[in-house]
Amino acid sequence: MTVELISVGTELLLGNIVNTNANYLSKKCAELGLSLFYQITVGDNENRLIDTVKTAMSRSDIIILTGGLGPTQDDLTKEAVAKALGRKLVMDEHSRERILKYFDRISYDKQDNQIQKASAIASKALSKITDNNWKQALKIDDCFVIDNDNGTAPGYIIKENHKIIFLLPGPPSEMIPMFEQKMFPYLKETQQKVFISKMVKICGIGESRAETRILDLIEKQTNPTIAPYAKSGEVHFRITASADNENTAESMIQPLLKELMNRFGDNIYTTSEEETLEDVVVKLLQKQGLKLVTAESCTGGLLTGRIVNIPGASSVFTEGFITYSNESKMKYLGVDKKTLDQYGAVSEETATQMVKGAADTTGCEAALAITGIAGPDGGTKEKPIGLVYIGCYLKGIVTVREYRLRGNREKIREQSVIHALDLLRRCLMNMS
Amino acid sequence: MTVELISVGTELLLGNIVNTNANYLSKKCAELGLSLFYQITVGDNENRLIDTVKTAMSRSDIIILTGGLGPTQDDLTKEAVAKALGRKLVMDEHSRERILKYFDRISYDKQDNQIQKASAIASKALSKITDNNWKQALKIDDCFVIDNDNGTAPGYIIKENHKIIFLLPGPPSEMIPMFEQKMFPYLKETQQKVFISKMVKICGIGESRAETRILDLIEKQTNPTIAPYAKSGEVHFRITASADNENTAESMIQPLLKELMNRFGDNIYTTSEEETLEDVVVKLLQKQGLKLVTAESCTGGLLTGRIVNIPGASSVFTEGFITYSNESKMKYLGVDKKTLDQYGAVSEETATQMVKGAADTTGCEAALAITGIAGPDGGTKEKPIGLVYIGCYLKGIVTVREYRLRGNREKIREQSVIHALDLLRRCLMNMS
Numbered sequence: 001m002t003v004e005l006i007s008v009g010t011e012l013l014l015g016n017i018v019n020t021n022a023n024y025l026s027k028k029c030a031e032l033g034l035s036l037f038y039q040i041t042v043g044d045n046e047n048r049l050i051d052t053v054k055t056a057m058s059r060s061d062i063i064i065l066t067g068g069l070g071p072t073q074d075d076l077t078k079e080a081v082a083k084a085l086g087r088k089l090v091m092d093e094h095s096r097e098r099i100l101k102y103f104d105r106i107s108y109d110k111q112d113n114q115i116q117k118a119s120a121i122a123s124k125a126l127s128k129i130t131d132n133n134w135k136q137a138l139k140i141d142d143c144f145v146i147d148n149d150n151g152t153a154p155g156y157i158i159k160e161n162h163k164i165i166f167l168l169p170g171p172p173s174e175m176i177p178m179f180e181q182k183m184f185p186y187l188k189e190t191q192q193k194v195f196i197s198k199m200v201k202i203c204g205i206g207e208s209r210a211e212t213r214i215l216d217l218i219e220k221q222t223n224p225t226i227a228p229y230a231k232s233g234e235v236h237f238r239i240t241a242s243a244d245n246e247n248t249a250e251s252m253i254q255p256l257l258k259e260l261m262n263r264f265g266d267n268i269y270t271t272s273e274e275e276t277l278e279d280v281v282v283k284l285l286q287k288q289g290l291k292l293v294t295a296e297s298c299t300g301g302l303l304t305g306r307i308v309n310i311p312g313a314s315s316v317f318t319e320g321f322i323t324y325s326n327e328s329k330m331k332y333l334g335v336d337k338k339t340l341d342q343y344g345a346v347s348e349e350t351a352t353q354m355v356k357g358a359a360d361t362t363g364c365e366a367a368l369a370i371t372g373i374a375g376p377d378g379g380t381k382e383k384p385i386g387l388v389y390i391g392c393y394l395k396g397i398v399t400v401r402e403y404r405l406r407g408n409r410e411k412i413r414e415q416s417v418i419h420a421l422d423l424l425r426r427c428l429m430n431m432s
Numbered sequence: 433m434t435v436e437l438i439s440v441g442t443e444l445l446l447g448n449i450v451n452t453n454a455n456y457l458s459k460k461c462a463e464l465g466l467s468l469f470y471q472i473t474v475g476d477n478e479n480r481l482i483d484t485v486k487t488a489m490s491r492s493d494i495i496i497l498t499g500g501l502g503p504t505q506d507d508l509t510k511e512a513v514a515k516a517l518g519r520k521l522v523m524d525e526h527s528r529e530r531i532l533k534y535f536d537r538i539s540y541d542k543q544d545n546q547i548q549k550a551s552a553i554a555s556k557a558l559s560k561i562t563d564n565n566w567k568q569a570l571k572i573d574d575c576f577v578i579d580n581d582n583g584t585a586p587g588y589i590i591k592e593n594h595k596i597i598f599l600l601p602g603p604p605s606e607m608i609p610m611f612e613q614k615m616f617p618y619l620k621e622t623q624q625k626v627f628i629s630k631m632v633k634i635c636g637i638g639e640s641r642a643e644t645r646i647l648d649l650i651e652k653q654t655n656p657t658i659a660p661y662a663k664s665g666e667v668h669f670r671i672t673a674s675a676d677n678e679n680t681a682e683s684m685i686q687p688l689l690k691e692l693m694n695r696f697g698d699n700i701y702t703t704s705e706e707e708t709l710e711d712v713v714v715k716l717l718q719k720q721g722l723k724l725v726t727a728e729s730c731t732g733g734l735l736t737g738r739i740v741n742i743p744g745a746s747s748v749f750t751e752g753f754i755t756y757s758n759e760s761k762m763k764y765l766g767v768d769k770k771t772l773d774q775y776g777a778v779s780e781e782t783a784t785q786m787v788k789g790a791a792d793t794t795g796c797e798a799a800l801a802i803t804g805i806a807g808p809d810g811g812t813k814e815k816p817i818g819l820v821y822i823g824c825y826l827k828g829i830v831t832v833r834e835y836r837l838r839g840n841r842e843k844i845r846e847q848s849v850i851h852a853l854d855l856l857r858r859c860l861m862n863m864s
Contacts, residue, residue: 014458015457038473073650073651301740308732309842311841317756319757328751
């Protein structure tokens with residue numbers, strides 16, 4: 001079946017944001033074995049939008065629209081699709097209820113007394129909901145409404161003589177979960193062939209080097225296919241096999257998967273689509289019943305921020321230090337003044353004392369410390385921008401690694417975080 | 433004049449690469465004041481490409497195509513455009529020469545002895561040039577050829593009854609310099625008008641609420657125009673005026689800018705395109721010569737991570753605490769066990785003690801503390817997921833605010849960071 005993507009939003013045409021939704025949905029269509037022939041981006045203009053939808057209807061089986069479902073004046077997607085299909089917009093009570101509930105929470109804000117009747121809350125909420133929000137409770141006549149658990153604008157699935165139209169909200173944080181949970185399974189069922197894919201996630205090796213290492217596999221690929229995806233500091237390879245049933249597809253993937261395992265060994269941290277590097281590290285800590293403490297200098301909280309983003313991180317993480325100045329490194333981590341004077345804050349010696357100090361003062365069995373020069377200033381001939389030392393402490397054993405990273409301040413900090421997580425992963429698996 | 437972008441490449445439709453060319457060219461068109469109405473991405477398929485070009489010709493004044501100019505079989509852009517316009521492809525001697533020279537260089541690389549006869553080089557080069565390379569010396573009849581200084585595929589400018597068609601190579605490293613040096617100046621000359629725009633950045637108020645407040649301005653907009661852009665936790669409005677010269681455009685923006693200032697007052701944190709909320713906060717701290725300390729619970733370092741991402745943050749930030757557990761809140765921030773037992777970790781009382789404690793133990797004149805329930809677990813009826821308390825300490829005065837945030841764990845944490853930065857901003861400007 002053929003798919004057409006329509007991204008709606010003047011901000012895309014003005015170049016204010018990059019169209020990552022189109023890239024995400026393209027990958028998903030490829031994963032499903034759907035033929036995507038056209039990606040269209042059109043602004044918040046009703047007539048152009050109607051034309052675009054009609055053209056798509058004339059040449060594609062499945063049409064996926066993203067954006068323009070919000071409450072504001074220039075959110076026109078639903079209205080335009082309705083007109084293109086010659087359908088009415090009708091009030092959807094269920095959506096209306098959800099919007100009301102959604103705003104209930106805010107109405108609490110100004111309440112001193114938390115105990116009150118639902119009706120009172122409701123009326124209070126109503127009074128706070130601006131009229132334009134009710135626009136989001138309107139649905140196209142005779143369609144499935146898909147609840148939005150991360151925003152107020154629902155999604156929609158519309159069937160029109162053998163064609164399927166999907167309407168999804170624009171913000172990736174709303175669009176992606178909705179597509180994953182509702183649209184993806186729905187599309188999967190429309191496909192006769194089964195597609196199984198594995199994501200091989202690699203860190204500690206650059207993209208081009210990783211790709212050269214399996215160039216022969218990439219060149220002779222047919223089914224299963226193998227496609228690289230670069231991610232800041234990581235490389236992901238997706239292996240996809242298509243067959244009549246899951247077992248066959250699964251068994252077709254195995255040899256290639258094994259081959260990648262052989263070639264990349266412990267650089268592979270997972271083969272699961274969902275699992276992130278921090279997931280793996282937190283699970284390893286949980287399994288080994290260890291608590292982690294962090295001490296960050298140049299990354300200033302980014303590392304810990306990623307660990308804490310995992311639900312249940314509290315079982316392995318209780319505290320962390322952001323020691324940006326030399327004084328704070330001495331005060332909280334017990335780094336010697338002598339060490340700082342003699343070797344500098346960005347040195348193997350300081351990293352060692354930082355990570356030992358963090359472990360000692362908190363009694364944690366695992367610790368990570370990062371100190372480096374992220375730039376744009378502070379680089380010297382001996383200690384250039386991008387020089388980073390990462391210390392890992394595990395049950396008394398300290399491992400420190402030196403890294404020379406490239407890119408701007410943000411990139412250097414991001415890569416430092418990934419290297420730190422990877423170093424701890426290796427130590428936890430006795431691979432360092 | 434209206435523009436249409438056509439990106440050619442199956443790799444885009446498979447999601448193997450993100451279409452950054454479209455984003456770059458969109459920005460440039462906006463800069464030139466050209467109206468970009470459609471962005472199309474189509475694969476390396478001649479018929480679909482011909483249809484796409486014909487449609488574009490029928491509705492747009494300027495058509496910019498990128499990609500599909502290379503030497504390989506599936507590079508079809510030039511061929512498709514020629515067919516769409518009913519023109520022939522003819523050999524371009526100048527391009528042929530350049531391709532020859534280009535491969536000379538490569539042949540040089542392989543030579544140990546650099547001194548040798550040109551003829552020898554030429555023959556050597558020729559022997560190395562595969563036939564498909566000569567494809568790149570073909571041009572569409574009666575067009576301007578634009579040399580490619582960073583690759584072998586030239587660009588083209590074609591005029592067809594009052595319409596202009598640009599063909600550019602796909603790799604950004606070749607496309608961007610070519611566009612900057614040749615196409616941009618060419619397009620600039622076709623534009624008489626100058627465009628000036630200001631970005632009004634607002635926080636502490638939702639998108640739909642912000643828009644309702646200026647609906648009248650949005651509805652009656654002509655020149656200058658006003659367009660809203662939602663950003664997690666913030667709302668941005670872009671005001672754009674076009675005139676014959678910069679001064680006129682600038683002066684046309686002022687009244688509308690002043691009106692927005694009146695309506696949003698201290699919700700506006702900047703009117704500069706580049707300036708972020710953390711920039712503003714760091715600058716205010718620098719101006720007032722204050723040092724900031726952070727104490728983060730549910731955000732686990734995200735707040736500090738954003739502050740430290742600003743070059744020179746060290747002048748205002750030296751240390752921070754990530755106190756995820758109750759114990760760490762007591763140990764490092766001196767929060768009373770009684771307070772935690774009686775009111776809980778997520779409470780106004782705990783936030784107050786966290787921020788005071790952070791300031792006291794470090795002697796900083798400014799402090800921020802965040803404690804909240806980011807979910808997915810840990811929510812109760814009285815303390816639902818999304819309940820966040822943010823404390824701000826400034827020269828002895830403590831301000832604590834309660835927030836009821838929506839969305840998933842990540843969103844709640846992001847919004848908490850923005851509210852914290854905004855609260856400090858307001859305190860620093862005596863607006864809290």
